[in-house]
Amino acid sequence: MSAFAAATAVRRRDDAEAGDHVRYDAELDLGWSIGGKPNGGYLLAILGRAAADAAGRAHPLAISGHFLRPPEGGPAEVRVEVVKSGRTVATVRSTLWQHGKPCLDSLVTAGELTGEPVRYARDAMPDLPSPEDCRSRAESPFRVELLDHVDVRIDPATAPFPEPTGTPTIQGWMRFHDGTPADELALALIVDAMPPTVFNLPMLGWAPTVELTFLLRGRPAPGWLAFRAQATVVADGWFDEDVMVWDATGRPVAQSRQLALVGRG
Amino acid sequence: MSAFAAATAVRRRDDAEAGDHVRYDAELDLGWSIGGKPNGGYLLAILGRAAADAAGRAHPLAISGHFLRPPEGGPAEVRVEVVKSGRTVATVRSTLWQHGKPCLDSLVTAGELTGEPVRYARDAMPDLPSPEDCRSRAESPFRVELLDHVDVRIDPATAPFPEPTGTPTIQGWMRFHDGTPADELALALIVDAMPPTVFNLPMLGWAPTVELTFLLRGRPAPGWLAFRAQATVVADGWFDEDVMVWDATGRPVAQSRQLALVGRG
Numbered sequence: 341m342s343a344f345a346a347a348t349a350v351r352r353r354d355d356a357e358a359g360d361h362v363r364y365d366a367e368l369d370l371g372w373s374i375g376g377k378p379n380g381g382y383l384l385a386i387l388g389r390a391a392a393d394a395a396g397r398a399h400p401l402a403i404s405g406h407f408l409r410p411p412e413g414g415p416a417e418v419r420v421e422v423v424k425s426g427r428t429v430a431t432v433r434s435t436l437w438q439h440g441k442p443c444l445d446s447l448v449t450a451g452e453l454t455g456e457p458v459r460y461a462r463d464a465m466p467d468l469p470s471p472e473d474c475r476s477r478a479e480s481p482f483r484v485e486l487l488d489h490v491d492v493r494i495d496p497a498t499a500p501f502p503e504p505t506g507t508p509t510i511q512g513w514m515r516f517h518d519g520t521p522a523d524e525l526a527l528a529l530i531v532d533a534m535p536p537t538v539f540n541l542p543m544l545g546w547a548p549t550v551e552l553t554f555l556l557r558g559r560p561a562p563g564w565l566a567f568r569a570q571a572t573v574v575a576d577g578w579f580d581e582d583v584m585v586w587d588a589t590g591r592p593v594a595q596s597r598q599l600a601l602v603g604r605g
Numbered sequence: 606m607s608a609f610a611a612a613t614a615v616r617r618r619d620d621a622e623a624g625d626h627v628r629y630d631a632e633l634d635l636g637w638s639i640g641g642k643p644n645g646g647y648l649l650a651i652l653g654r655a656a657a658d659a660a661g662r663a664h665p666l667a668i669s670g671h672f673l674r675p676p677e678g679g680p681a682e683v684r685v686e687v688v689k690s691g692r693t694v695a696t697v698r699s700t701l702w703q704h705g706k707p708c709l710d711s712l713v714t715a716g717e718l719t720g721e722p723v724r725y726a727r728d729a730m731p732d733l734p735s736p737e738d739c740r741s742r743a744e745s746p747f748r749v750e751l752l753d754h755v756d757v758r759i760d761p762a763t764a765p766f767p768e769p770t771g772t773p774t775i776q777g778w779m780r781f782h783d784g785t786p787a788d789e790l791a792l793a794l795i796v797d798a799m800p801p802t803v804f805n806l807p808m809l810g811w812a813p814t815v816e817l818t819f820l821l822r823g824r825p826a827p828g829w830l831a832f833r834a835q836a837t838v839v840a841d842g843w844f845d846e847d848v849m850v851w852d853a854t855g856r857p858v859a860q861s862r863q864l865a866l867v868g869r870g
Contacts, residue, residue: 401815401816401843401864402671402815402816402864404669404671404712404816404818406667406669406688406696406712406713406714408688408689408691408696409689423671423673423707423710424673424674424707426673428866429815431671431673431710431815433698433710442688442689445688445696445698445712446712447669447671447710447711447712447816448671449671449815449816449864453841453842453843454841454842455841456840456841456842457840458838458839458840459806459839459840460773460806460836460838460839460840460844461837461838461839461840462773462835462836462837462838463837508725508727541724541725550666550667550694550696550714551666551667551669551712551714551818551820553669553816553818553862555816555845555862555864557838557840557841557843557845558840558841570727571725571727572726572727572728572849572857572860573723573725573726573727573822573857573860574723574724574725574726575721575722575723575724575725575726575822575823575856575857576718576719576720576721576822576823577718577719577721578666578718578822579725580820580822580860584837591840592837592838592840595837595838595845595862597818597820597860597862599666599667599714599820601693
């Protein structure tokens with residue numbers, strides 16, 4: 341079992357059925373944290389796994405997560421309500437609870453990709469230096485626990501360290517250190533595993549995400565995943581982060597956008 | 606009262622409190638439809654209005670809508686659950702019900718824009734012909750009821766009629782026919798009021814949206830709103846539609862992305 345599969349495992353409880361929802365146990369692993377707080381994409385992967393299981397579908401196709409309060413490491417509960425189960429997709433509410441409080445709420449549309457090839461892609465995979473010629477995110481001065489599991493390589497032209505570039509774009513490569521391929525669910529983590537692009541403006545500080553929507557757009561081939569993250573608008577105390585991920589064959593496989601508060605301090 | 610405000614009004618019921626949620630009555634107006642089905646952005650505006658009211662916040666900042674089944678015109682109910690009310694934002698589940706079934710489920714993060722100016726914008730407003738030199742969406746061969754309320758002008762270089770352009774981009778201008786300015790909530794409608802960009806590939810046919818996330822990024826100045834919509838990936842039977850809206854001063858005010866099934870027939 342891959343480290344990712346183990347860290348995002350959910351177990352349907354024996355007394356699972358409770359009113360309109362089904363309960364799963366999860367164990368939040370602080371090895372997938374940033375500064376002691378479980379990574380948002382890691383949490384979304386857990387919610388997506390429980391949602392797909394409860395709905396009996398292959399994958400989450402769209403996960404809209406709204407962040408309420410950061411959970412701690414350790415036991416947590418996922419409550420899943422299947423709102424509608426249709427022919428093509430099912431829609432599910434999947435919520436992370438800990439200590440009697442909701443921490444992350446999400447709506448998930450789950451289904452199965454048809455496997456048809458790409459008919460149109462606006463953007464080609466960026467022209468990146470090889471992973472060997474990129475800089476490891478672990479070179480950054482911030483301790484990021486998640487990097488013990490995810491090997492994040494940043495195109496030096498876009499790295500916010502040692503000096504911010506002035507442009508809120510970061511691109512590069514990712515894969516798991518344990519050599520397991522990233523599956524569809526892992527992409528929900530991947531879209532949230534790069535440094536905030538606004539570090540390049542530079543705008544540092546804790547920037548809490550309030551909303552992140554992940555779209556699964558293809559089944560990833562094994563190997564390195566390429567990513568490009570960009571802030572498109574920083575205004576009114578908020579910024580967005582727009583991410584596209586390609587697999588090793590150059591196929592787009594995931595995209596996401598999140599809304600976060602501009603960091604303080 | 607503007608036609609939009611009237612058509613998206615919600616009324617808190619006298620017997621509003623029901624378990625963990627609060628109930629609002631709404632009246633779905635088929636004047637805001639496409640082919641007899643209420644427009645998705647129109648429905649999101651209704652859910653956002655009820656959510657902001659229940660949370661006591663100025664605006665929805667992020668609305669993630671997952672579409673379950675198209676409602677009919679006429680009476681409907683919005684059930685709002687305030688999941689968390691924090692200092693900066695509140696998070697709310699807002700669901701549209703009709704005939705005892707949920708039609709559209711959403712999570713909404715509501716709050717208030719700080720009014721700070723734009724600190725960074727990746728994309729400038731597109732260089733568009735004047736509204737007078739654009740083509741009205743109403744020239745399209747499809748009857749779109751919504752266009753009786755929304756004046757949609759399309760840059761001829763991007764219009765899917767009379768002939769598709771081959772590129773899934775559509776840009777242009779919008780405003781209300783009744784002369785009222787589009788407010789923050791109206792932007793949730795605006796992001797969904799252009800023709801599907803995949804008409805330009807051409808891929809015609811009924812293309813049901815399963816998920817649409819709207820982000821409010823600024824308070825719009827009165828006047829025409831400029832928009833640019835683009836599909837970024839068409840693959841596996843799905844396409845996304847990515848939209849940015851600017852106000853008449855060139856300020857970005859809204860963005861959205863939706864996931865839709867490639868049309869059949």
